[in-house]
Amino acid sequence: MTTVTGHLRTALWLAEFGLPVLPLREGKLPFGNCTACTSSKTAGPCRCGDRPNMKFAGPCRCPAPCHGWAAATTDPAVLTSRAWARSWQRAGAVAYHPGGGGFTVVDLDNTDAVTWARQTLPATRTVPTARGEHWIYQGAMQSANGARPGVDIKSLMVYARWYGPGTGDMTTLPDAVRALIVKEETTPAPREEVDSSPPTRATWDRSVATGCRHNDTFVRTGLTRGLARIAACPEQGAGSTAYGVARFLAKQHTACPGPCGLEAIERQIIDAAVAVGVPEAYATRAVARGFNAVAVRAS
Structure with missing residues (x-):
């Protein structure tokens, strides 16, 4: 059992709230992979099975905190294990996986x-932080560096350094943040009309799910977990995973009197698949088939 002091104590406290955590070494970087895991970057799946941020996705049986953000966990037995002890002894900070929570x-990196x-976002x-501020919203999305000057989006498949609990009430992830990672076409095809802004993204709440028996947190x-599974398939399998996620989510609502408003989350599942390379038409069909495979009063 690892002695619980310093950064490990902070990590265990965060894990109690369901926030996956990992140690960072000096310089805010994760600890390097162990010998068994280094091959995943060059020679194929590593001997431990890999974790889902590498090129070859799969369950990782490595006991050490390898593979960066994907090693983040809420399991106190793992956090206090011998395999993690040396990293905690040398840790310079604690990180967490925002999307996993x-x-x-x-991440606002400067005063500008x-x-x-402050002028744009809710x-x-x-x-x-050391140079700016972290604004934290409830809800997960794709991550992006350089979303605009001095602004990074940290959510799925990345880690963020823990600077403290902060102040203020957390609000729901707004469309203004999601829109930051919408890529503009550099050579758009000719169109009769030009959109001045991306379409409004539907969100799930009680206004669209008046007959759902589940609460907001459950849905x-x-x-969030489904989007993380899709994001973990950058090479292959994202389309079928999107189908499985849609089918699984629909299945949770078969006993609801309806409507459950599942069409409000359909677009997010499609976008997650498109973000890892699935053609939009294919992703749309896969998600629609997933929802339609289960009899549910979605609307």
């Missing part, structure tokens, strides 16, 4: 970025 961090956020929980947690 159902959150998105808008902070000023922009207020939420705010955490001071959003299931969606």
Whole structure:
């Protein structure tokens, strides 16, 4: 059993709230992979089975904190294990996987970025950092570096350094943040009309799910985990995974009197598949088949 002090104590406290955590070495970087895991970057799946951020996805049986964000865990037995002890002894900070906890961090890297956020984004929980602020929203999305000058989006498949609990009430992830990672076409095809902004993204709440027997946390947690599974398939299998996620989520609502408003989360599942290379038409068909495979009063 590892002695519980310093950064490990903070990590265990965060894990109690369902936030997956891992140690960082000096310089805010994860600890390097163990010998068994280094081959995953060059020679194929590593001997431990790999974790789902590598080129070759799969369940990782490695006991050490390898593979960066994907090693993050809420399991106190893992966090206090011998395999993690040396890393905690040398740790310079604690990190967490925002998407794994159902959150998105808008990382504002300088004063100009902070000023922009205050003028543009809805207020939420705010955490001071070494050079700027972290604005934390409830809800997960794809991550992106350089979403705009001085602004990174940290959610799925990345880690964020823990700077403290911050202040303010956390609000739901707004469309204004999601829109930051919408890529503009550099050579758009000719069109009769030009959209001035991306379409409004539907969100799931009681206004669209008046007959659903589940609460918001249940639905959003299931969606977040499903999006993470799709994001873990950058090479292959994302389309079939999107189908499976849609089918699984629909299955949870078979006993609801309806409507459950599942069409409000359909677009997010499609977008997650498109983000890892699935053609949009294919992703749309796969998700529709997943929902239609289960008899549910979605609307």
